[in-house]
Amino acid sequence: MSQFTPWSALAGGVLIGAAALWLLAALGRIAGVSGIVAGLLPPRAGDRAWRLAFALGLPLGAALWRLHGPLDVASRAPAWRLALAGLLVGFGTRLGGGCTSGHGVCGVARLSPRSLAAVAVFMATAMLTAALLRHGP
Amino acid sequence: MSRALAALLAGATFGLGLAVSGMADPRKVLGFLDVAGDWDPSLLLVMAGAVGVYALGWRRLARRPRPWLEAEFRLPAARSIDARLLGGAALFGIGWGLAGYCPGPALAGVGLGNADLRWLLPALLLGGWLAGRVPAR
Numbered sequence: 001m002s003q004f005t006p007w008s009a010l011a012g013g014v015l016i017g018a019a020a021l022w023l024l025a026a027l028g029r030i031a032g033v034s035g036i037v038a039g040l041l042p043p044r045a046g047d048r049a050w051r052l053a054f055a056l057g058l059p060l061g062a063a064l065w066r067l068h069g070p071l072d073v074a075s076r077a078p079a080w081r082l083a084l085a086g087l088l089v090g091f092g093t094r095l096g097g098g099c100t101s102g103h104g105v106c107g108v109a110r111l112s113p114r115s116l117a118a119v120a121v122f123m124a125t126a127m128l129t130a131a132l133l134r135h136g137p
Numbered sequence: 138m139s140r141a142l143a144a145l146l147a148g149a150t151f152g153l154g155l156a157v158s159g160m161a162d163p164r165k166v167l168g169f170l171d172v173a174g175d176w177d178p179s180l181l182l183v184m185a186g187a188v189g190v191y192a193l194g195w196r197r198l199a200r201r202p203r204p205w206l207e208a209e210f211r212l213p214a215a216r217s218i219d220a221r222l223l224g225g226a227a228l229f230g231i232g233w234g235l236a237g238y239c240p241g242p243a244l245a246g247v248g249l250g251n252a253d254l255r256w257l258l259p260a261l262l263l264g265g266w267l268a269g270r271v272p273a274r
Contacts (some may be wrong), residue, residue, distance in 0.1 A: 005159055009179040012158020013186020019150035020187070021194045026143035028204030028211055031151065033240040034265070041266040050144035057148020058241065059248030064149070065156035066249060073162040073246060074253045077236055082256035086243070088232025089257075090264025093240055095271060096225020097215065100239040101151075103226075104184065107213075109191035117218045122230035129234025130170035 020106055023054070032102020033058070034093035096122075140206050152245040158183040161246050163237025163253065170234050225268070232264075 020031035039051050093099040107115020159165040168177030233239050246254050
């Protein structure tokens with residue numbers, strides 16, 4: 001079971017918010033991971049480099065934290081469930097125009113009605129799914 | 138500074154934030170989503186930190202004539218809360234609840250050597266590509 005880690009959660013959140021502000025200040029873009037990646041499927045000339053650089057930065061930044069100590073984060077869920085989850089996450093975030101970062105962080109902070117609605121819906125279906133998986137029949 | 142380097146810095150800071158916050162660990166995410174279990178509110182504090190920082194800074198930045206390295210700000214213009222937004226969010230939530238990965242942690246986790254992502258990430262990219270082929274009405 002996981003444990004409540006308030007300070008590292010808050011510190012990580014502040015880093016995420018600062019990264020999103022930096023992207024807005026430098027490139028004038030919303031730091032939405034699904035949207036940035038969607039722009040690469042397929043890539044368009046002239047708009048490719050910054051998206052690719054952001055997407056590569058994510059694993060590089062996470063790898064920095066490994067210097068702090070080994071991290072074992074795999075859930076080892078069955079392959080079919082991981083693949084189905086990935087398909088739904090990829091499809092749904094692009095259809096719905098955002099994920100936990102674009103809608104959840106930037107949109108909520110900007111009090112965008114669309115993002116507030118999207119967050120309410122994906123939080124509800126995610127909580128229902130997680131609870132059913134663990135406590136369902 | 139080039140645009141790609143600025144985006145790389147944003148992505149790396151974001152990825153570091155995800156790792157520090159514990160959100161690259163699907164078990165922590167599922168520990169939040171499963172409110173019926175041994176609830177872990179960490180994700181709430183990650184959002185509070187990220188949304189708080191972004192809310193403090195975004196308006197002041199976006200009021201400037203232009204971003205540092207680009208000609209203009211590109212903030213989302215869509216306003217309608219439609220079936221695409223809500224349906225996409227609902228599907229995303231189901232996928233998120235199935236395995237505990239949203240797009241940011243799915244990419245950042247590659248830097249942690251997470252074996253789950255061998256299944257999840259290709260499926261996520263396929264899902265995003267498929268959604269790009271859904272005609273906009």
